Amino acid sequence: MRPSGNQIATRALLVFGISKTMKIKILDHGKGYPLYVEEILRTWGVTHRQRIEATSLEAANIDSAPVWIIPAGMETLDETVVTAFDTYVERGGILITFLPQGVLATLAGLEFEGIRESHLRLRVTGFRASGLAGESLPLIGTSYRYRLAAPLEELAYIYDPQKLDGVTGEHAGITCRHVGKGKVLAIAFDLPQAVWMLRQGEPARAGYIPPIQDRSFSHEKPSNLACDIGPRDSGWMPFADLLARLLVDLLQWVCPAPLPLLWHLPGKARAIMLYSGDEDTAPVEATQQELESVSKWGGRMNLYIIPNATYTTPEEVRRYQEHHDVGPHPDLGAVKFDRPEARAEEYRRQIEQFNATFQVKARSIRNHVAMWSGYLDLVRVQEACGIRMDGNYFSGICSERDAAPYNPFGGAMPMRFCEPTGDLINVFQQHTQLADDIMLAPRFYSYRFSDAMFEAYLERVLDEANERFHMPVSVNFHPGNWVEFSEAGGISLLSLARDRGIPVWSFDQWLTFWEERDAVHGKQWSWDQEQLVYELNTSSPAKERTEMLSVALPWQFRGRQLCRARCNEQEVKLQQVQYFGNKIALIPLNGNEYPLTLKVNYTKK
Numbered sequence: 001m002r003p004s005g006n007q008i009a010t011r012a013l014l015v016f017g018i019s020k021t022m023k024i025k026i027l028d029h030g031k032g033y034p035l036y037v038e039e040i041l042r043t044w045g046v047t048h049r050q051r052i053e054a055t056s057l058e059a060a061n062i063d064s065a066p067v068w069i070i071p072a073g074m075e076t077l078d079e080t081v082v083t084a085f086d087t088y089v090e091r092g093g094i095l096i097t098f099l100p101q102g103v104l105a106t107l108a109g110l111e112f113e114g115i116r117e118s119h120l121r122l123r124v125t126g127f128r129a130s131g132l133a134g135e136s137l138p139l140i141g142t143s144y145r146y147r148l149a150a151p152l153e154e155l156a157y158i159y160d161p162q163k164l165d166g167v168t169g170e171h172a173g174i175t176c177r178h179v180g181k182g183k184v185l186a187i188a189f190d191l192p193q194a195v196w197m198l199r200q201g202e203p204a205r206a207g208y209i210p211p212i213q214d215r216s217f218s219h220e221k222p223s224n225l226a227c228d229i230g231p232r233d234s235g236w237m238p239f240a241d242l243l244a245r246l247l248v249d250l251l252q253w254v255c256p257a258p259l260p261l262l263w264h265l266p267g268k269a270r271a272i273m274l275y276s277g278d279e280d281t282a283p284v285e286a287t288q289q290e291l292e293s294v295s296k297w298g299g300r301m302n303l304y305i306i307p308n309a310t311y312t313t314p315e316e317v318r319r320y321q322e323h324h325d326v327g328p329h330p331d332l333g334a335v336k337f338d339r340p341e342a343r344a345e346e347y348r349r350q351i352e353q354f355n356a357t358f359q360v361k362a363r364s365i366r367n368h369v370a371m372w373s374g375y376l377d378l379v380r381v382q383e384a385c386g387i388r389m390d391g392n393y394f395s396g397i398c399s400e401r402d403a404a405p406y407n408p409f410g411g412a413m414p415m416r417f418c419e420p421t422g423d424l425i426n427v428f429q430q431h432t433q434l435a436d437d438i439m440l441a442p443r444f445y446s447y448r449f450s451d452a453m454f455e456a457y458l459e460r461v462l463d464e465a466n467e468r469f470h471m472p473v474s475v476n477f478h479p480g481n482w483v484e485f486s487e488a489g490g491i492s493l494l495s496l497a498r499d500r501g502i503p504v505w506s507f508d509q510w511l512t513f514w515e516e517r518d519a520v521h522g523k524q525w526s527w528d529q530e531q532l533v534y535e536l537n538t539s540s541p542a543k544e545r546t547e548m549l550s551v552a553l554p555w556q557f558r559g560r561q562l563c564r565a566r567c568n569e570q571e572v573k574l575q576q577v578q579y580f581g582n583k584i585a586l587i588p589l590n591g592n593e594y595p596l597t598l599k600v601n602y603t604k605k
Helices: 005-015 034-043 059-063 079-090 102-107 191-200 239-254 284-296 314-320 340-358 377-384 436-440 451-469 479-499 507-518
Strands: 024-028 049-053 067-070 094-098 110-116 120-124 137-139 143-148 153-159 171-179 182-187 272-278 302-305 325-328 415-418 424-429 472-476 520-527 531-538 550-554 560-567 576-579 582-588 596-604
Touching: 024 034, 034 049, 034 191, 034 239, 034 415, 034 424, 059 079, 067 239, 079 094, 079 102, 079 182, 094 102, 094 239, 102 110, 102 182, 110 171, 120 171, 137 239, 143 171, 182 239, 191 239, 191 415, 272 284, 272 479, 272 507, 284 314, 284 479, 314 340, 325 340, 325 507, 340 377, 377 424, 436 451, 436 479, 451 472, 451 479, 507 520, 531 550, 550 560, 560 582
Parallel strands: 024 049, 024 067, 067 094, 094 182, 272 302, 272 472, 302 325
Antiparallel strands: 110 143, 120 137, 120 153, 153 171, 171 182, 415 424, 520 531, 531 596, 550 582, 560 596, 576 582
16 A cells, blocks of 8 residues: 555654654554553643544554554454554654554564463563662563564563562563664553553452451452452552553653653652541541641641531531541441442432531542442442542551552552443542551551651651652541540651651642643644644633643753753743653743643753
């Protein structure tokens, strides 16, 4: 199939890097979780992205993208599409493909040898991966073994950590093949599937209750859904989110133009603490004491209230809201062994009761003793009730005596829930890492850390969040516990955060920031080897903007260095900062009118 003159012209624009309509494109062929691929890119700030349905795919819109991402599950391609992708790569395009088979595997220089499904690990070797310093990432789901059938760069390896011989069974996990002027990156596992299953757990475990001697703990919980990842050797890092970030690292590594990212933290924060407390029928005096302490240390928190079991009045809620936020804390104890439909209905009833009693439109939620139902039954109720952020996934399993903050889910970032079908639920899943009862309570199920040991633990968690992971750390300190045993630990937490410059926000406050960021979308992205033009627009009303958004730009790009930046033609003072081990510039968007245009110049070093 000979390309038309217009197609050749478009390809020439791509090759020389001056396309005016560049977007990272995702091929949606109905398999391989294309919506969740897009969610990963959105989470990490890739604003110039676009899903293209395979049925509407033409050579012309293949040529307009600097990078195409092809999800798993496309074993066969139409001949015209195959020819177009082959030519696209030859002329300088980039393909990133998950679990390639058939023609795509051949284009990637690989020969399929078989399927591996076990407790695997990914060791990144060929480039600097965000947040990693030699550790390996857990993989879940399907992995393919390939024979290398052409000269390739091997960027990462997959292995089984339970083999006595660590080399036995190791095979390529991520490869890069140079084809003409372009590249094909092949990923030998289903990355989006691995991320959502690690973060949310295994759908087949819905309804599972582990054998626990104390019947008061025998109910469905999100932690019961956690995937079996083999050895729990990864719990000190948010491994699921680092695996998601790896896709963006690969994009930055191969993209023929500097890739701006809409930054995922407010202002110049290096991490953020999300603070909450479950009221659990605590006396009003205890609640006020904790709220006042958090305010004194410059923080804001969410108080979660059981709507039909509280001493708090609507008047007191209005007073709390001057400095803090409130949300529902549904108690499903009375129906925990009822049919799932009955639990979902009671859940809805308590959310509506909370809204009516306190004249508040609930935006975030946490359930009493993390009671759950099914796989995503309650999340669907949350969406229907207007809840936008869930805090029920606690990244620690006290029954397994593993105090690492990110076990068993490896989550820290807010991402929308994903159905097993690949559809998204418009509720952000925000994992919680620390709870005072689990860490400090003088009770049998707690780790029972002393205040001094807990402070040492906090120092490690906050330092690594601030210097390596740059993600939220979410905590839950109950007012009743605060006055009984956890005040000293809570003050240490607030003090250590302030010493490190980590903002302390409520879940609702974080949600507002995340919704504003979510409303920003990319319009123009172009690059002529010297100047980057990056245009953004937003659907967020001006009165709802937090003015804390920033764009992150690479300080250096392929032998060039950032030398000048203008935002809506106003000069921006450049300052170099370092995140994930990379030198970047953060350009604040405060006070600028949308559509907003950044013009950034790079000069040869």
